[in-house]
Amino acid sequence: MLKEAKLYVYGSSVICASCVGAPSSKETEEWLRAAIGRKFGGQPFIVEYVDIFAREQLSAEEKAMAEKIIEEDYMYPVIVVDGDIIAEGSPRLKDIYQVMTSRGYTATM
Numbered sequence: 001m002l003k004e005a006k007l008y009v010y011g012s013s014v015i016c017a018s019c020v021g022a023p024s025s026k027e028t029e030e031w032l033r034a035a036i037g038r039k040f041g042g043q044p045f046i047v048e049y050v051d052i053f054a055r056e057q058l059s060a061e062e063k064a065m066a067e068k069i070i071e072e073d074y075m076y077p078v079i080v081v082d083g084d085i086i087a088e089g090s091p092r093l094k095d096i097y098q099v100m101t102s103r104g105y106t107a108t109m
Contacts, residue, residue, distance in 0.1 A: 002104050004044040007032065007096070008062070010052050010069055011077035022090060025049065025077035032079070035093055040100055041108040052076065 009032065011025020023031065029049040036045055050058065052066035061083075069078050075089035079096065086099050101107070 002043060004046060005081060005100060005103055005105070006046045006048065007036075008048050008050050008065070008080040009077050010050045010065060010080060012051060012053055014053075025051075028077045028091065032091070032096065036096070036100065039093075039097055039107055040105045043105050043108075045100070045105075 009025055009029040011028070013024070013026065015022070015024055026049055029047055033047040036047065050062050050066065052069055055063055055066060058066060065078075065080060065083075068074075069076060074085070077088070077091070078085055079087040079091050081099055081103075087095055097107070
């Protein structure tokens with residue numbers, strides 16, 4: 001049985017000065033959901049947006065990751081799967097697809 005992958009897109013509603021022209025973290029979350037859905041259709045997965053500055057709404061695990069992202073100056077959005085950071089800044093689909101296939105997902109296209 002395939003374990004449902006849960007990808008977290010950590011970011012902010014405020015676009016950083018060096019990221020002008022790049023998609024927002026929320027837009028990245030929507031783009032990833034659509035791209036993964038096309039590539040791995042019919043297989044369970046979740047893509048969830050987490051605002052790193054809305055700490056009162058976060059779980060303990062999400063707070064810890066948000067603090068790490070802020071303290072270590074990661075470029076967001078930061079993509080996290082199973083507690084591992086797999087991409088930051090502008091994520092590459094190829095890298096994300098590789099993570100999905102390593103977890104047993106099969107491309108349908």
